[in-house]
Amino acid sequence: xxxxxxxxxxxxxxxxxxxxxxxxxxxxxxxxxxxxxxxxxxxxxxxxxxxxxxxxxxxxxxxxxxxxxxxxxxxxxxxxxxxxxxxxxxxxxxxxxxxxxxxxxxxxxxxxxx
Amino acid sequence: xxxxxxxxxxxxxxxxxxxxxxxxxxxxxxxxxxxxxxxxxxxxxxxxxxxxxxxxxxxxxxxxxxxxxxxxxxxxxxxxxxxxxxxxxxxxxxxxxxxxxxxxxxxxxxxxxxx
Numbered sequence: 001x002x003x004x005x006x007x008x009x010x011x012x013x014x015x016x017x018x019x020x021x022x023x024x025x026x027x028x029x030x031x032x033x034x035x036x037x038x039x040x041x042x043x044x045x046x047x048x049x050x051x052x053x054x055x056x057x058x059x060x061x062x063x064x065x066x067x068x069x070x071x072x073x074x075x076x077x078x079x080x081x082x083x084x085x086x087x088x089x090x091x092x093x094x095x096x097x098x099x100x101x102x103x104x105x106x107x108x109x110x111x112x113x114x
Numbered sequence: 115x116x117x118x119x120x121x122x123x124x125x126x127x128x129x130x131x132x133x134x135x136x137x138x139x140x141x142x143x144x145x146x147x148x149x150x151x152x153x154x155x156x157x158x159x160x161x162x163x164x165x166x167x168x169x170x171x172x173x174x175x176x177x178x179x180x181x182x183x184x185x186x187x188x189x190x191x192x193x194x195x196x197x198x199x200x201x202x203x204x205x206x207x208x209x210x211x212x213x214x215x216x217x218x219x220x221x222x223x224x225x226x227x228x229x
Contacts (some may be wrong), residue, residue: 004157040123042204055169058216090158102148103217105158 003027004106006091012112019078021109023091030075030096033103034058034066037088049074050096081113116141118207120220124219128228133177133192135223137205140186147188148206148217149179158204164188174200 008023022088025032033048035058037089045058051070063085078085088110092103121136139145149161162173169181175198179190188205205220 004211040221045218092158101214102160102163107157 004091004093004104006089006106006109008109009107010110010112012114013078013081014114017066017078017081017113019081019111019113021076021078021089021091021111023074023076023093023106024072025074025093025104026072027093027095028071029093029104030071031101031103032068032095033092033094034064034074034076035090035092036060037090038106043090046076074110081108081111083113085111087111116143116145116207116209116218118205118218118220120203120205121221122220124224124226126226126228127195129197133195133225135190135203135205136223137190138186138189139188139205139207141207141209143209145177146208147181149173149177149188149190150204150206150227152202152204152222153160154201161190161203167174185218195225195227197227197229200225205227 004025013019018058027073031050034046035043037043044060046064047055047058047066049055052071055066065077090108091106094103117140119138127133135154150158151161152158161177162171164171172178179188181188181221203223208220209220
């Protein structure tokens with residue numbers, strides 16, 4: 001079974017703190033994704049990575065950065081957390097290829113910024 | 115530009131009655147279409163996918179969806195709802211034209227199943 005794990009299920013941080021969200025997948029997937037999920041807004045893509053050290057901005061990259069030093073690990077970084085970044089963060093991974101490949105999701109991290 | 119619209123934000127059915135969750139899409143290319151499900155406090159899971167093979171697609175837990183190009187629709191159905199079907203459902207489309215890394219997500223439909 002594909003497994004995508006996220007470092008924390010719940011996280012509470014203070015405004016201005018630097019926040020790291022970690023995601024690890026165990027299926028040798030080339031693609032990895034970070035989304036945030038907010039009520040009424042669905043899933044919005046923050047960043048994705050299609051290879052080690054490669055990244056591409058999604059729809060809402062402002063205020064976030066990412067790091068992918070190893071194929072299995074994709075980190076989301078909030079350089080200076082703000083209250084409007086309170087959200088559910090979802091990590092996903094998939095194989096690369098010409099045709100679409102299913103994205104597998106982690107359980108999510110619910111981040112609260114106070 | 116590609117887009118996906120889920121026509122109902124909330125659907126409520128009684129246990130044992132049919133389920134219909136509606137999804138329309140807009141795409142300049144031949145899209146791939148998917149339904150994902152998210153149960154409370156659980157991760158997103160692929161329910162079914164259409165990738166230009168049979169237009170009637172069967173998924174897990176008795177769900178199916180029919181791709182209708184003329185209507186640009188991909189509605190999700192189930193003949194008889196079960197309490198465990200209560201969840202959030204997302205219709206998803208790929209941009210197509212070789213760009214299959216990113217997905218375009220609908221806003222979701224919350225399905226409630228009443229006893």
